[in-house]
Amino acid sequence: MLVLMINPARRLLLALLCALPAASWASDDVLTDAIKKINGNVVFMRHAIAPGYGDPDNFKIGDCSTQRNLDDTGRSQARAIGKALSQSGTQFAEILSSEWCRCQETTTLLGLGKWATFEGLNSFFQGYADADTTIPKLQKKLATLKPGVTLMVSHQVVISRITGVSPSSGGLVVYNTQTKQATRVTLN
Secondary structure (H helix, E strand, O other): OOOOOOOHHHHHHHHHHHHOOHHHOOOOOHHHHHHHHHOOOEEEEEOOOOOOOOOOOOOEOOEHHHOOOOOHHHHHHHHHHHHHHHHHOOOEEEEEEOOOHHHHHHHHHHOOOOOEEOHHHOOOOOOOOOHHHHHHHHHHHHHOOOOOEEEEEEOHHHHHHHHOOOOOOOOEEEEOOOOOOEEEEOOO
16 A cells, blocks of 8 residues: 655645635647637637748739748648647637638648638738728728637737737737737647
């Protein structure tokens, strides 16, 4: 028979820790914690790694061969983030993507289910989309979201314009549309 000798102070500390409700403990899930902390209802995600800068001069919105796209590292990153999102248990009420191919491919590789493109998430970095059109569309969407948490896969310029946070490729920003609070989350 094994008998553990624990001094009275440690026994008291152990008893107190065991008596705490489970909800008071921080989880290992940074996404869920961030959503709860600011009562976030949007998770913005910057597309996964797509080497280069901007898009080619011959850019066409419906033609991926004219755009900067994910490489194998970006594809692996998107799959890994999708796995982490699935493991977080966060259920998304809606999943939206920019019309840019790198965002659509990221969204597909996340493997989270049905999603749609949304013009209000398009990049206005080089003028291929107009910020004066894009941002009001996004703001209108943010004001009329379905209940729950919405995932929006977009570009650094769009995310930072709305949240004030500039995420790296594959980076997440949890956002509360009412309080305008934002917090950066890294899953990979």
